[in-house]
Amino acid sequence: MLYLDACAATPPDARVLEQMLERQKRVWANPSSVHPAGIAAAELLERSRQRLLNCLGWPDGQVVFTSGGTEADNLAVLGLGRSMSPGRLLISPFEHPAVSAAASQLQLEGWQVEILPLTDHGQVDLNALEQLLEPPTQMVSIAWASSELGTLQPMHEIAERCAATGVPLHSDAVQVIGQLPLGRLAPMGPDLLSISAHKFQGPRGVGALVLKRDISLQPQLVGGGQEAGLRSGTQSPWLAAALVDALEQRESQQPQLALQLQILRDGLLNRLLCRSGISLSGSTDLDQRLPHHISLLLNNDKGEPVSGRQIVRALAERGVAISAGSACSSGQDQPSPSLLACGFSSREARSGIRISLGPWLKPQELDDLPGLLESIVSTSGAIGS
Ligand SMILES: Cc1ncc(COP(=O)(O)O)c(C=O)c1O
Structure with a gap:
């Protein structure tokens, strides 16, 4: 073939896979356990979190490991939306359903969802964005690149405009991270970023929502309170480590x-x-x-x-x-x-x-x-x- x-998906990198299987044999304990095996798992998880932040150049950020891009998008849009009183959410017409369906869900909860117009080249119209960045707009979610058209968005300009008005900006960066040098991406970054490992030759079933600064989010999975209370469920340290291995591998090239x-x-x-x-x-x-x-x-x-x-x-x-x-x-x-x-x-x-x-x-x-x-x-x- x-x-x-x-x-849609990339074949897993052989070295990443090998290292992951090796770790899986050694570091399989529950990272919440307090015995040495659990502590080793927790150490691997925390190291992976810090490595991901270093990779992105966001040393003071926060990483929430998820099952993939969909969950990261859901946590960003629903988690932000449900942590405030309903207002207006701006999205683009090329959002993945993980964002657009979450936006529709918020609509049922009293939010107004506005779809930003595009220029002929498929980029978000910055003038329209600027005009809409006033009350009742409370958050913006724009994918960094349309997965269908491949057009990169002027994220620097979008982030500047959102920051100037204090409106939090989420970007679904699932198609971008791992494809372009991170040094070109992260400095102009939005406040929240969704990542999925299977798009850059990492394992399937792991992703992350990365927060650049302290932002209030309502957890969408409740239970044991893992991931600083933002995503309950026993973590998989070797999947988290493999996500970072794959990203570092890409970045080194x-x-x-x-x-x-x-x-x-x-x-x-x-x-x-x-x-x-x-x-x-x-x-x-x-x-x-x-x-x-x-x-x-x-x-x-x-x-x-x-x-x-x-x-x-x-x-x-x-x-x-x-x-x-x-x-x-x-x-x-x-x-x-x-x-x-x-x-x-x-x-x-x-x-x-x-x-x-x-x-x-x-x-x-x-x-x-x-x-x-x-x-x-x-x-x-x-x-x-
Ligand atoms: C832009 C974008 N966002 C989110 C997702 C969903 O990611 P995942 O498959 O890891 O849930 C995809 C998957 O194709 C995507 O292309």
Whole structure:
């Protein structure tokens, strides 16, 4: 299989996996236990917490280990929202359901949820944000990059505007962390950041919500009061350590890794865009996109949009793994909210695919893809209107 779906999941790094299995054999006790085995587990967990903060350059921050990005997003949005009286929450149209569904939940609890408009390039409109950063706005949650379009958000400008008005900013950074050098990301950071290890060749089932400063959150899982009371449930020190191992591993390869992926992406993208019926969606400024990400819109030889989902299936039958829009919504043939927000018609917004690359790929493996995609797309039936 030619695996081009890194935004959905990445293969675990062999060294990270090996170290994790080794630790799993040795450090399996409950980190809340007070005997030596428990203390060893607690030490591993606390060391991992500090290493993650050091990696992010947030030494005074707080880490809440979670089961992944979804739980981190839920804790940020619901936890912040439920710690204050209802007001207005600003989100973007390209949020992962872990944020948008949490926002809908808050709406049922009296919050007003406003979806920020985008510029033509798929970035949050900063003027609109600025105008809405006044009462009753009480929090903002904007993904650092749209997982579907790959467009990076002007997080520095967003964070500056939120800080100036004292409105807490959460960012779902699940698609960004591990893909770009952390030194480029963290200093301009939001107040809360969601991370998921399986997006950067770490293990599945572990993530983190990182708080840059002291922020009041209502726990969403209650019980034994682990993770400073913010996330009950016995922690897994070896999963937490493996998350940090994977991130450090990625970071040690930066900035070359991002550059290498960018070169791979640019070569493939140029060859794809020479083919008929294939066009780029999202930002045309490639520096404003995730370095490993390509999002395309597809038209058949009659110039009509074809279903991105059908193309994904046809490629899968030929041994190529990609996705239509975000992996979590690829089971539903619905127009993409992100593409609709960028001004595409409902039919065009169902014709998107995402190709996402990783360091396991060799350039020559991608040679046949443009021709294969063109031949499938050109003869595909149009999407019904
Ligand atoms: C932007 C974004 N946020 C959150 C998630 C959910 O993360 P997890 O799968 O770790 O729950 C994903 C997963 O695809 C994602 O792409």
